[in-house]
Amino acid sequence: MNNVNGSAYVETSYKKLTTTISNNGSYYRYKAVLNWKNFPKVRSYDTIAIGHYASVKLRGILHFEQTYCITDGTCRTIQAYYPTTQDAGSAATFKVPTGDMTSLSQTLYFDVQKSVDATIVSQKATGDYAHAVENVTIGKARNFTISNSGIIFASSSKDSFDEIPPAQATWSGSW
DSSP: OEEETTEEEEEOSSEEEEEEEEEETTEEEEEEEEEESSOOSOOSEEEEEEEEOTTEEEEEEEEEEEEEEETTSOEEEEOOOEEEEETTEEEEEEEOOOSOEEEEEEEEEEEEEESSSSOOOEEEEEEEEEEESSOOOHHHHTOEEEETTEEEEOHHHHTTEEEOOOEEEEEESOO
């Protein structure tokens, strides 16, 4: 994993996952971007998530989009997803589009505010991505919890998903 202050990424032969922490006025924005390098054979329900410390909490709503281009040059953006928000993070579960593609990416971001009165001197945003290796129901795809280490599937769902190692962005300062 490559990690600098506020940014980190992990890369496999199939995909690259990048997580960032950026200042957004009085708040901070956590963002995870998954770019596919080789397109998946199974197109079912996948999940992208960002876990974080309990010292912050979601402010506002989640923002999610999938962008893909097909071989004739047509590109499309889809914003349909199933949101999950928990104390230690948030996630978007979505249907992966089908067809022959030349590019495919998924992006999740949201703002956080402090959930404590104390000064925060460190933050961690853990971007994680779970790809379904078989056709699954939306219920099975959402059978997980989110921790500051990423997505944790229930035992009944775990074998149906292939997870990239999480990309953990860290930040130090005074907030």
